[in-house]
Amino acid sequence: MRFTITREKLQEGLAAVTPVVPNKTTLPVLANLLVQTTEKGIRISGTDLDIAVSTEITADVEAAGGITIPARKLSEIARELPAAPVRISATGDQRITLECGRAKFKLLGLPKTEFPSFPAVRFEKALKIGSGDLQRLISHTAFAASTEESRPILNGVLWEIRNDLMRMVATNGHRLAKMEIPVSGGQKAEHIIPPKALEQIKRLFPAEEQLEVGVGENHLGFRSPFTSVFTRLIEGPYPGYDQVIPKDNDKHAILDRAAFTSALRRMSVVASDQTHRIRLSFNSGMLKFAVSTPDLGEAQDELPIRYEGDPLDIGFNANYLLEMLRFMPTEEVRMTFRAPERATTLEPEGWSDPAKYLCLLMPLRLAD
């Protein structure tokens, strides 16, 4: 194997793939990148066995072949290289030579046969979606997934595809985020995807690109002309989120997102750093905040709001609220309630977007 590549192209390819290479691994080859020649250049691939990323970059290939190269060392070298074409060649299974200007490196790699093969994902009947739509769904929902390991299903994000819409749902059992985007010509499918893979998808594909989504036994593949991401799926069934979204909340509040956020942040200073509990008292025209933490202190604040319904005192984890507000796309948000122990919803108010966005938050018990 022998090829010449520009320093910039090499850095670009490495930047795309290296983030999935695990820092610690019991399987040594996973610390390496697979570099193979293709018709137009080279393909660099990396994996941690849950997620695999592969990207193709243009290069001048002199001799076809493939080898694995230590990922960290190659990246560090690429970063320090002078501005000159980079010439990489492999002798035998393991020896790599890299030359750039007058600099010359010899590295030890591993045979390409040791590199795990990519999951079998079929792209024949691939679904075609816009990368931008996928990115919007991911950035508005993935934050709500659980990081706690007791219920693996909640560690994933549910991705539902219907004929006319795409939907993502994530929850940790305390709060939930759901977004829907209308699409055309979809097909029915449901997958539960680890947020880590979604993060790579969001990072790697430019918003304007069209993606092909291929399905495997237990994997999903996302493919653009140059780059592909493969991910393991979490096996379902996902909890029936639709049943827990309240339909009969009879109290409504419209709040200024920025003002609500800053009041919450102020109150959070004296909220318990474990539970972040805060008391909200909704009255017509006014929202009162109160925090009282034993051993720490108390705080109060007020915010003019529009509110319809009987007065309501309700407790929340302020961090959950703040996180949701961060992703609300409008200047005002609508909250709905029924009772202090029932689910509360948050939605963008006055959003002129075909998409629909809803967050759900379960309250914290208040001490009386």
Add this chain to the structure above:
Amino acid sequence: MSPVGSTARARVAILPADVADRIAAGEVVERPASVVKELVENALDAGAMAIDVEIRDGGRALIRVSDDGLGMPEEDARLAIARHATSKIRDAEDLVGVGSFGFRGEALPAIGSVSHLRIETATEDGAGVAVAVSGGTLVGVTPIARRRGTTVSVEALFYNTPARQKFLRGARSEWRAIVELMGTLALVRRDVRFRLVHDGKEQWQLPAAASLRARLGPLWGGEVAERLVAVDDVQGVIHVAGLIERPTDVGSTSRQVLVLVNGRAVRDVGIVRAAEAAYKSTIPAGTRPSLVLEVTLPGREVDVNVHPAKAEVRFVDRWTVERAVERAVRRALGTEEAIASVGAMPRPEMPQALFGTPLPVEVLRQAVPSAPAPLFEPEASSPDAAEDGGRPPAPTAAPAADPDLIVPPLIQVHRTYIAFERGDALVLIDQHSAHERVLYERFMGALERGDAPAQRLLFPLTLHLSPAEAEAFEGHRALFAGLGFDAEAFGGNSVLVHAVPNPHPRFDAERCLRETLAALTGDRLPSTIARHERLAATVACKAAVKAGDLLAPEEMRALFLALARTTLPAHDVHGRATILQLTWDELDRRFGRT
């Protein structure tokens, strides 16, 4: 008619004085140790600075106590053997606020009536007098030459009271009682040199000691004494000082307990219990700590004239005294001295606070609102809860110490311990034990206030329980609710959980609840601790991060700060250590750098 039965019926007669003395002797002099006690206390009252005690055959053959005290002139020596002759009290008024040891004036005549007693005494070096008494009868007064002081020899104790003699135990057992007694006296009067000899062999020689710890060394063993934690606390008029065992050491040696009230050794169950209450949750149930506590309070607050052997006292306000003792011990346990350490540990002159700044124990405790805790069932009410009820409304302001607390760089080792460097030592925190302690105190606080935050669940948990677990759940239902578990029966042995506490991001509510119920059903021991404490401890144990959990730097930091805010950071709820320190001295020693 001759009086019928004149020989059969004994006439009532006043007992001869010597017989009365012999009977009275039984009250004060029941075994050799009590003779030693009377004689040594007399010597101390005479202002002795050096006391030699010689014993033969467990005190049955000979008890000899020599001192360098004031001594007595001849007439006093004669009087001393008369009943109720005492130089210490003139009338009943003096009984209030007795400051000296022996005051009943019974000792010498009583002893003299049941032995061969010889008193040699001199008020100054040179001319003295020897008074000999045998079975209560004066047998001779002779002038002698001796140094200032008094020597009392008691030979053949109980030779004329065979019944009493028969009840004496073996020489070894009597000797043990004497050693124990002398140990106590030596701790009370640390300024006096003591020497104890048995059958010609020296048991110990104690030079005058500057501190309790110095005196304890030869008595309990130097290493044991070094590892004790100093107590020193004043509350109102009550001063509590002493040395107590570290929770990690409790149970490793035989238990020794000594309570002094105004310098007098007393048996006081209440004080010991108060001290032990302070150890609550730091040592395993059923084990009890060794301790020496000196309680000092004004004479009017205490009545020592309850028992002839003077081992019991009566406090005017016992509750306040016990509270002061508990607080003092608890404070001592909160200092870094109380932390388990590897090898020997140098003691700082002033007890340092654990994490660099003084721990505002009282501030924290007072910050707990004094609202009654309606969740308690009557049997579950703890002394703590009762105290809280009596407290004036507490400020809710934050203790000022927190912002000053500097968190040192922390690293996790073995996925089990958090290591950091502090001043004079390498310190290791057991992450599980530490978290357990943090959660325990938080849960106890929540139970007392009844305001545990309960996070409602989007998807209620359904738990299928065994009949025993269901019963345990039912039995603790109100307490579970107090901790934030909101659940209802769901037919059969199932429960539906609607809300759970959320003490930390890794918390697995379902597993915690299951394991807690399993632990509650497995535990059939009649528990000495209240049910709410046991539940809080169990849930804390199950909810805490485990050994093997990888902690992020900010998690370690949060745990460090939370632990620093607890009242007993160095001890977990099972009596194990949460913190271990390896001092530089110890490291240097192990690397041969010394």
